[in-house]
Amino acid sequence: MRNVCAGLPDKRGGRNIQYTMADIGMAAFSVFFVQSPSFLGHQRRLLEGRGRSNCQTLFAMTEIPSDNHIRAMLDPVSPDAFQPAFDAGIRALEAGGGLAPFRRLGGHVLIALDGTQYHRSAKVHCRRCSTVSSGGKIEYFHAMVSAALVAPGHTRVVPLEPEFVEPQDGTEKQDCDSRACRRWLATHGATYAHLRPVYLGDDLYSCQPICEAVHQADGNFLFVCKPASHPTLSEYLSGVEPLQHVETVKRGKARFRYTYRWLCDLPLRDGKDAMLVNWFAIEIADPNGKVTYRNSFVTDCRSTAAPSSSLPLAAAPDGKSRTRASIHSRPRATTSSTISVTAKIISPPCSSLSI
Secondary structure (H helix, E strand, O other): HHHHHHHOOOOOOOOOOOOOHHHHHHHHHHHHOOOOOOOOHHHHHHHHHHHHHHHHHHOOOOOOHHHHHHHHOOOOOOHHHHHHHHHHHHHHHHHOOOOOOOEEEOOEEEEEEEEEEEEOOOOOOOOOOOEEEEOOOEEEEEEEEEEEOOOOOOOEEEEOOOOEEEEOOOOOOOHHHHHHHHHHHHHHHHHHHOOOOEEOOOOHHHHHHHHHHHHHHEEEEEEOOOOOHHHHHHHHHHOOOEEEEEEEEOOOOOEEEEEEEEEEEEEEOOOOOOOOOEEEEEEEEEEOOOEEEEEEEEEEEEOOOOOOOOOEEOOOOOOOOOOOOOOOOOOOOOOOOOOOOOEEEEEOOOOOOOO
């Protein structure tokens, strides 16, 4: 990260340069790293009292610039200038074997995609803002599609490049998460294709344009699929009885009932060009029979392996299928993911889902 910051464009001229771009970039990064908006003021107090601080030991900063100077120097810098930091992180993990714990489904990795807002105001706005009208008032916001390498049961995630939701040149339409996701896949999909990715996402992503974009990026998908937003698929399900498997899972002294249902080769939408997908649903009931979790999904994973393979699912026991991600947090929680369920699908023909 420091090497990337050192190469950021510097708008200053002449010799009156007290702070290097490396120190300026790392000063901004450090605020989010420790999740403290008053980090720099705190560091100055440490410097006065102890002679050294985390600014030096963690970020190798020689000088501490002011907040205003940081804004003045970094505001003109394009976010694309920070892309090499993500590439370097992945290369370092690959070289050191750090990606091995993230491998699932016979050597694939899971990449979670999700939209998130990082600014919203009724007054403060810029030309890059998106807008929403509520009660006759206009609110301005900034949003992005976050991407992260995740794995069920793993306590770490690896943030990948974001794609910003913002007005695009040459179009009058307001940008959205769906278009941003497709741009991300077109821009970065080839970079991660060698990792054999399975893309995870909520119901917004289980549409044919995004699924086709995943295939064009040489990936596979596993997306939440709500019945209300997929009427054609739901109509097919209403006319047949899905295959089903029920098993009891013991948690401590309590026993929970897991019910799995699935069908293969269902149309994702209406029309002759509809993509065929595999649908499955999971329902979890507590010892009293109360359903504590229920969700359904679509995937392009096929049945080729023996029964009892595990399929990590982009879902959570609290029913929230969104993956909240932020690149502005500490390493152990850089992206806070809700992915936590590993489901066993047993019995043919679509029981053992693999790629």
